Structures are given as structure tokens and as C-alpha cells.
Amino acid sequence: MSEGPHPRRAVITGLGLVTPIGIGVSSFWEGVTAGRQGVGPLTRFDASELRTRIAGQVDDFDPLDHVDGRRKNRLDRFSHFSIAATRMALEDAGLTIGTNGTPNGIASDRAGSAIGSALGGLPGSEADHAEFLERGPKSIPASLALRVYAGAGVCNVAIEFGVRGPALGNSNSCASGAIAIGAALAMIRSGEVDAVIAGGVEAPLAPLTFASFTVIRAMSTANEQPAEASRPFDARRDGFVMAEAGAILILEEMGHAVRRGARIYAELRGFASTNDAHHMTAPHPEGLGARAAMRKALGDARLSTEEVELINAHGSSTPLNDRIETLAIKEVFGERARRIPVSGTKGMHAHALGASGAVEAAIASLSIHKGWVPSTTNLREPDPECDLDYVPGAGRRATVRTVLSNSFGFGGTNACLVFSGVS
Numbered sequence: 013m014s015e016g017p018h019p020r021r022a023v024i025t026g027l028g029l030v031t032p033i034g035i036g037v038s039s040f041w042e043g044v045t046a047g048r049q050g051v052g053p054l055t056r057f058d059a060s061e062l063r064t065r066i067a068g069q070v071d072d073f074d075p076l077d078h079v080d081g082r083r084k085n086r087l088d089r090f091s092h093f094s095i096a097a098t099r100m101a102l103e104d105a106g107l108t109i110g111t112n113g114t115p116n117g118i119a120s121d122r123a124g125s126a127i128g129s130a131l132g133g134l135p136g137s138e139a140d141h142a143e144f145l146e147r148g149p150k151s152i153p154a155s156l157a158l159r160v161y162a163g164a165g166v167c168n169v170a171i172e173f174g175v176r177g178p179a180l181g182n183s184n185s186c187a188s189g190a191i192a193i194g195a196a197l198a199m200i201r202s203g204e205v206d207a208v209i210a211g212g213v214e215a216p217l218a219p220l221t222f223a224s225f226t227v228i229r230a231m232s233t234a235n236e237q238p239a240e241a242s243r244p245f246d247a248r249r250d251g252f253v254m255a256e257a258g259a260i261l262i263l264e265e266m267g268h269a270v271r272r273g274a275r276i277y278a279e280l281r282g283f284a285s286t287n288d289a290h291h292m293t294a295p296h297p298e299g300l301g302a303r304a305a306m307r308k309a310l311g312d313a314r315l316s317t318e319e320v321e322l323i324n325a326h327g328s329s330t331p332l333n334d335r336i337e338t339l340a341i342k343e344v345f346g347e348r349a350r351r352i353p354v355s356g357t358k359g360m361h362a363h364a365l366g367a368s369g370a371v372e373a374a375i376a377s378l379s380i381h382k383g384w385v386p387s388t389t390n391l392r393e394p395d396p397e398c399d400l401d402y403v404p405g406a407g408r409r410a411t412v413r414t415v416l417s418n419s420f421g422f423g424g425t426n427a428c429l430v431f432s433g434v435s
Contacts, residue, residue: 016314017281017314018201018314019201020200020201020202020203020265020266021200021265021266021279022196022197022200022201022208022263022264022265022266022279022280023263023264023265023266023269023274023276023277023278023279023280023434024261024262024263024276024277024278024279024280024377024431025104025105025106025107025262025263025264025269025274025275025276025277026101026102026103026104026105026106026107026260026261026262027100027101027104027259027260027261027262027277027374027377027378028096028097028098028099028100028101028102028103028104028211028258028259028260029097029100029257029258029259029260029371029374030070030073030093030096030097030100030257030258030259031043031050031068031070031255031257031258031259031361031364031371032050032051032068032069032070032255032256032257032361032362033048033049033050033360033361034048035070035072035073036100037100037104037378040374041378041382043360043361044357044360044375044378044384044386044407045382045384045386045407047359047360047387047389047406047407048360049239049240049242049359049360049389049390050068050069050255050360050361050362051066051067051068051238051239051241051242051253051255051362052066052067052069052238052239053065053066053235053238054066054067054069054217054222055069056069056217056218057217057218057219057222058219059219059222062222062223062226063226063229063231063233064222064225064226064231064232064233064235064251064253064254065235066232066234066235066238066241066253067217067222067253067254067255067256067362068242068253068254068255068256068257068361068362068363068364069217069255069256070093070256070257073092073093073096075087075089075092075096077096078092078095078096078099079092079095079096085155086155086158086159087155087159087164087168088132088133088136088137088159088160088164088215089136089215089256090129090131090132090133090136090164090165090213090214090215090258091133091159091164091165091168091213092215093165093213093214093215093256093257093258094127094165094166094168094169094213094258094260095168095169095172096258097211097213097258097259097260098169098172098173098209098260099172099173100260101209101211101260101261101262102173102209102262104262105262105264105274105275106272106274106275107207107262107264107272107274109123109173109174109175109207110174115272115273116272116274118206118207118268120174120175120176120177121176121177122177122205122206122207123175123176123177123205123206123207123208123209124175124177124178124179124180124196124199124204124205124207124208124209125166125169125170125175125177125178125179125180125208125209125210126166126178126179126180126181126182126192126193126195126196126199126208126209126210126211127165127166127169127180127181127189127192127209127210127211127212127213127260128162128181128182128183128184128187128188128189128190128191128192128211128212128213128366128367128369128370129162129165129181129182129183129188129212129213129214129365129366129367130162130183130184130185130186130188130214130216130365130366130421130422131162131183131214131215131216131221131365131366132160132161132162132163132164132165132181132183133159133160133161133162133164134160134221135215135216135217135218135220135221135222136159136160136215136218137156137159137160138218138219138220138221139218140152140153140156161181162181162182162183162188163179163181164181165181165213166179166180166181167179167181169209173209175209177199177204177205177208178199178204178205180192180195182195183366184285184366184421184423184425184427185365185366185421185422185423185425186326186328186363186365186366186368186369186419186420186421186422186425187285187366187369187419187420187421187425187426187427188212188365188366188367188369188421189211189212189213189259189366189367189368189369189370189371189373189419190212190283190285190369190370190372190373190417190419190427190428190429191285191369191419191425191427192210192211192212192370193210193211193261193263193280193283193369193370193373193429194283194284194285194427194429195210196208196210196261196263196280197263197280197282197283198283200263200264200265206264206265206268207262207263207264207265207268208262208263209260209262210260210261210262210263210370211258211259211260211261211367211370211373212257212258212259212364212366212367212368212369212370212371213257213258213259213260213366213367213370214255214256214257214258214364214365214366214367214368215256216254216256216364216365217254217256222254225254228293229251230251230252230293230330231251231252231253231254232249232250232251232252232253232329233250233251234250238253239390240390241253241329241390242329242358242359242360242362242363242389242390243329243359243390243391243392244325244327244328244329244334244356244358244359244388244390244391244402245325245327245334245338245356245388245391245394245395245398245400245402246329246390246391246392246393246394246395247393247394247395247396248392248393249329249330249331249334249395250331251329251330251331252328252329252330252358252362252363253329253358253362253363254362254363254364254365255361255362255363255364256364256367257361257364257367257368257371258367258370259367259370259371259373259374260370261370261373261374261377263280266279266434276434277377277378277380277381278376278377278380278381278415278431278432278433278434279431279432279433279434280429280430280431281312281313281314281315281414281430281431281432282309282310282311282312282313282314282315282428282429282430283309283312283427283428283429283430284304284305284306284307284308284309284311284312284427284428285305285425285426285427285428286301286302286304286305286308286426287301287423287424287425287426288300288301288302288424288426289301289424290424291424292422292423292424293422294332295332295333295336295337295420295424296336296424297336298336298339298343299336299337299339299340299343301420301424301426302336302337302340302418302420302426303340303343303344304426305418305426305427305428306340306341306344306416306418306428307344308428309416309428309429309430310416310430312430313430313432315414315430315432317344317345317346317348318348319413319414320345320352320414320415320416320430321352321353321410321411321412321413321414321415322352322353322354322355322376322379322385322412322414322415322416323341323352323353323354323355323415323416323417323418324355324357324372324375324376324379324386324415324416324417324418325337325341325354325355325356325402325418326356326368326418326419326420327355327356327357327358327359327388328358328363328420329356329358329359329363333420334356334395334398335395335397335398337418337420338397338398338399338400341354341400342400349400350399350400350401351401352400352401353385353401353403353410354388354400354401354402354403355375355379355385355386355387355388355402355403355407356388356391356402357371357372357375357386357387357388357389359387359388359389359390359391360386360389365421366421368419369417369419369427369429372417372419373417373429373431375417376415376417376429376431377431379412379415380412380413380414380415380431380432380433383409383410383411383412384407384408384409384410384412385403385407385408385409385410385412386403386407387403387404387405387406387407387408388402388403388404391403391404391405392404412433413432413433414430414431414432414433415430415431415432416428416429416430417429417430417431
């Protein structure tokens with residue numbers, strides 16, 4: 013099937029993570045390999061009257077470690093995450109922006125940015141709204157209009173780091189982070205830029221936002237077992253567990269990365285996005301959109317199904333979505349589907365909506381770089397309808413050359429990324 017690589021190839025040279033299972037690459041990866049569970053009681057507000065009272069919180073994050081004190085109060089938490097994860101990713105990549113001509117530098121106009129967020133700063137504005145209802149217009153902070161929109165994260169990153177190339181923000185539900193990374197791939201292939209800050213960020217743990225997902229009964233009510241509540245593909249699963257997170261990848265044109273001697277985690281080989289055109293919350297019953305996205309992503313990567321060695325599933329832990337994703341994987345991979353390990357990592361880091369696809373892109377890149385197949389944490393009673401190798405128990409060491417990473421979201425949006433080792 014392969015027609016050879018695209019003329020301009022994109023590689024991942026830096027990772028920045030702010031997640032419930034670890035902040036920074038080392039802590040995060042220790043969490044993945046240990047099967048660390050990042051879900052606990054929700055303490056950000058009083059959730060005692062809600063059906064769901066658990067979440068994946070990032071409790072050890074201090075924005076002042078990453079953002080100037082004068083800016084902190086003018087930015088939303090999702091922008092704090094955006095800047096923090098970007099700073100860590102650039103440091104991990106050893107890349108400096110605006111210093112063209114130095115060994116590890118790149119000109120400001122040759123760098124771009126793309127960050128997805130399903131909700132942007134909307135959750136953070138809830139407190140402002142409550143204040144407005146009590147005190148009226150005089151209580152409205154001047155920063156509010158600049159904090160709430162989903163593009164604020166990527167724009168604040170561009171300002172903070174002097175990125176003068178394209179700055180793209182998207183709000184495509186739970187596929188937002190994956191779509192941003194796909195947009196970064198297109199930027200590099202086109203020759204428009206040589207490096208892109210790309211990923212997803214979400215800070216959704218606010219009363220109205222959180223409660224709105226309980227109203228539609230999308231989230232788990234396993235409140236007495238918070239660490240085990242997110243259990244993708246398990247027969248006991250009863251909904252997803254909401255989390256907050258930020259994940260940024262540094263994508264570089266391969267020649268640029270090689271010339272400066274950068275450490276390369278993996279190559280982003282392909283991307284595709286589709287829509288089910290079926291329902292706002294339910295996937296197509298035959299998985300048509302998910303199937304098409306997987307096939308198109310592999311086609312874009314110029315790889316066959318025989319070359320995929322690991323699938324990082326969307327695995328949201330909802331009864332319907334996990335079953336339909338399993339069906340779609342079997343339709344795409346045929347009889348080989350049962351021989352490919354499939355990891356559903358949200359049992360560890362939970363579901364940070366638009367950030368999840370970027371968190372899982374980081375896991376895919378590290379799986380290739382480190383030689384590791386992550387576990388589907390909390391999978392103890394496999395659903396008979398989810399009958400693939402979902403890696404229960406602990407993860408395992410293995411040579412991993414190609415990973416397909418799935419992200420599916422509300423509105424029927426599907427996005428798939430394909431990563432490979434560099435050859």
C-alpha cells in the first residue's frame with residue numbers, strides 16, 4: 013500500500029503534560045507505566061447534590077510556576093495549562109522560538125500553533141456570571157471577554173512565546189486535540205512552517221458545566237469507587253469520568269529536527285477526520301464515521317492495516333461508545349483485529365474532553381519511543397461485545413513501530429492520528 017513518505021515529514025520532538033496522573037513527561041510516563049489512577053472525589057465545588065461526584069483533578073498545579081504573576085489573574089485556567097504545557101514541551105524539545113541562526117532556534121514566522129479545547133474558558137466564567145447576577149454590570153472584569161473563547165489558549169501561547177505563524181484554535185468536542193495535531197501536520201507538509209506547538213487543553217471542572225453532563229447521564233456514578241470508575245471496555249462501565257488536562261506536542265519538519273540533532277519520539281505519519289452525520293451524542297450504530305476516519309488516516313500515512321502494531325482507543329468508558337468503537341475496529345482490521353493490542357488509557361487519566369486526544373497522542377509517541385504497550389486500567393470483567401486484546405492488568409514491554417490513535421466526540425466528530433518510529 014505504501015507509496016513512500018510525504019516530501020515534508022513531521023516528527024515529535026517535545027512533549028508537555030499537565031494531567032491527573034503526572035505533570036511533565038517523566039512523571040506522566042511513570043503514571044502510565046504504573047497504571048496510576050488519577051480519579052478521586054471532586055473537591056473544586058460542592059457536588060453533593062449531583063449524580064456524579066468524582067473527577068480527574070490536577071491538584072498539584074501552580075500557574076505561578078509557569079505564568080508571570082501579572083498575567084495570571086487575566087487568564088483562564090485553560091490558558092494557564094496551555095502556556096505551562098507549551099513551556100514544558102519547548103524545554104523538552106530544546107527548541108527556542110525567535111532565535112533563528114542559533115543551533116536550536118527557529119524564526120518566529122516559521123513556527124505555528126494549534127490548540128483544541130471543547131469548552132475553552134466557558135467553565136471558568138461561571139464564577140463571573142454568579143457575581144454578575146449578584147452585583148450587576150459593575151462586577152464584570154475587563155478580562156472576561158478575552159478569557160472565554162476557545163481560541164484564547166492558542167493566542168496566549170503565541171503571545172507568550174512569540175509565535176508569528178498560523179495560530180489555530182478549534183472547538184470540535186472530544187476530538188479537538190487530535191484535530192489540532194492534524195492541523196499541525198498539514199502546516200508542516202505545506203511548507204508554511206517548520207515547527208508547530210500543537211495539542212489540546214481542557215479545564216471543565218466548574219459547577220454548571222460539570223452538572224450539564226450529569227443531566228444527560230453521560231458520566232459514571234461509581235462515586236464510592238472513584239479510582240475504578242473509568243473502566244473502558246469493562247462490562248461494569250457506566251459512563252465516562254470528566255478530567256482536566258493539557259497536552260502539547262512539538263511537531264517539527266524532519267530535516268529541521270535532524271539538522272539540530274533533536275531527540276525524536278516518533279513521526280506523525282497520517283491524520284483524518286470525519287463526521288457520522290447521525291446524532292449529537294450517539295455514534296453511528298455501525299460505526300461508519302469511525303471506520304472511515306481510521307481507513308483515511310492509514311491511507312494518509314500510506315500504511316496498511318497489517319502495519320499497525322498498537323491501537324490507542326478512544327475508550328471513553330460509556331456503554332455505547334466502547335461497543336461501537338470495538339465494532340469499527342473489527343470492520344477495519346478484519347480477522348487481524350483480535351491480534352493487535354488495543355489500549356484504553358482513560359482508566360488512568362480519565363476523559364479531559366478536548367485535551368484527551370492530545371494526551372493520548374503523547375502516549376502513542378512515548379509507546380513507540382519507550383517500547384511499551386499501555387494497559388487498559390480497570391478492565392476486570394471484559395464486555396463480551398468488546399472482545400479484542402484490550403491489555404487488561406499491567407502494561408507490557410514490546411517493540412511498537414506504528415500506533416493508530418482514535419478520538420471520537422459529540423456531534424459525531426471522529427479524528428484519527430497515525431504515529432510511527434522514524435526510519
